[in-house]
Amino acid sequence: MIVVMEQGATDEQVQATVKRIESLGLKASVIVGTERTVVAAIGEKREHAKESLESGEGVATVTPISAPYKMASREVRPEPSCITTLDFAAGAGKIGYVAGPCSVESEEQILATARAVKAAGATGLRGGAFKPRTSPYSFQGLKEDGLKMLAAARSETGLAVFTEVMSTEDVDLVARYADVLQVGARNMQNYRLLEAVGRAGKPVLLKRGASATMDEFLLAAEYILNEGNDQVMLCERGIRTFESHTRFTLPLASVTYLHRRTHLPVIIDPSHGTGHTYMVCDMAVAAIAAGADGLIIEVHPDPSTAASDGYQSQTFDEFQRTMNRCKIVADALAGVK
Template sequence: MIVVMKTSATEDQLKHLVKHVESLGLKANVLRGTERTVVAAIGDERVIGVTALESIPGVDNVMRVLAPYKLASREAHTETSTIRAGSFEVGGKAIGVIAGPCSVESEEQIVATAKAVKAAGATALRGGAFKPRTSPYSFQGMKEDGLKLLATARDETGLAIVTEVVSPEDVDLVAGYAEVLQIGARNMQNYRLLEACGRADAAVLLKRGPSATMDELLLAAEYILDGGNSRVMLCERGIRTFEAHTRFTLPLASVPYLQQKTHLPVVIDPSHGTGHTYMVSSLAKAAIAAGADGVIVEVHPDPENAKSDGYQTLSCEAFATMMAECRRIAEAVDRTL
């Protein structure tokens, strides 16, 4: 159930409503927009009627949310959420750009990449310190040493850090170094991890699982939102289909669909979505044309010798070219990059 407050509602009236909702055994989540504040009353709605809440001072309107994802729904929050994390911002007119290597390999590699992507216009640095790999014999990442190198790169450039967390036990550790916690596709339905990220003081980039439906993605986001963390971004990174010409199939129809259903910003990953370097720039431009709020791409100073995913990674020079082309697309759709 969503309770919309009047524009003239006072803070005391809001607190009174929250206290009343909680007294009924429901959870009250306050969502503040630029024009209106709403309270999502989560729980068994049968314990209360709409008219009972409408009579409370400061309340303008009360409505039931039909979608199974209550907090992620546009019914709960009509405006697209703007999420800020250090130098990174997504959800407004500006398109957020996250760029960097698949994995952190050395101080020289990550700092050089950070400087190059910042110069080209990226607003956040990605880099894997913990790497969940299909094979146990593949490079698994530098773990906390990698996090320390990411922090060094941030000190050098001021870029916000986006890095993956793979277990609930590591959330506090990773959040101590990074502004954005990435939940990878393999972990989209790791509910204990989602709950832990819901308690974290960091933004979250939630990637869609390769076989997940849109509702499953949104309900995974709901776990994080229900934990109290409102800074959640959704990432479309491609799904498994019968096609073999790309690593995954990147459905850009996800952008307008999700933007109709949810207020959470939508980020596109053309690197994993294609698996081929020569396709990344084209799909990044297409994502921006489709209305994506952000893109995340893999960039490395020497892709041929990258320890992971070199076949889908742009060189620093190719990334700069991509950004120049993307700026023209962004301008055409009344966005900035």
């Protein structure tokens, strides 16, 4: 349920409402808006709970939450969320650009990439230290050595580090080095991992599973939010369909749909969403035109020699051209009332 407090409700009245919610066996989450404070009451439906909460001092209205995902819903938080870390910001009118290689391969590679993408305008650096690969014989990443290289690149450039965490056992280790914990598509419904990253206290980039519905995607985000971590970004990276001309099918309609349903920022991954370098720029620009809150793009000094995903990675020059075009579109849209 959503408990909307009256305008001018005191802190004491808000805290009294929180205590009453908890006494009913529900979890309370206070959301301070520009005009009113809202307290979300999350949990199994309790008999007479609505009537009990409506009688509290300072309470204006009590409304059931219709969406199955409670904390992610715009019913709870009508205003869009903005996720920030270092110079990176995404949501509520801010567009965050993240770029870097699929895998961290060497200190020279990641430092050169970090310098180039920062010069082009990126504020986040992506790079895999732990790599989930379909084949057990494929390159699995440099693990902690890769994390140290990412941290070194951040120290020089100031870019926020985005990297994937694959298991609950690795959350604390990755969180020591990363600014944003990425949950990959294969792990979108790994609920114990979602709970663990929720408790880590770092922003989380949650990628949509290749066959996941929107409700499943948002309910996965709910696991993270339910741990008290409201710093969640949703990443559309394409879904599996009957088409074979792209690696996945990138549904940019997801941006509009998710903005209607949730306050969480929506990031688009045109690299995995297409699987072909020549498509990445156009899809990145289209994503910005659709209203995406950010992009995450694979960039490599020499894609032909990349340990993984070179066929969908941009060169430094290609990424610069992509950023130039995206910024033209973003600036044009910012001027439209």
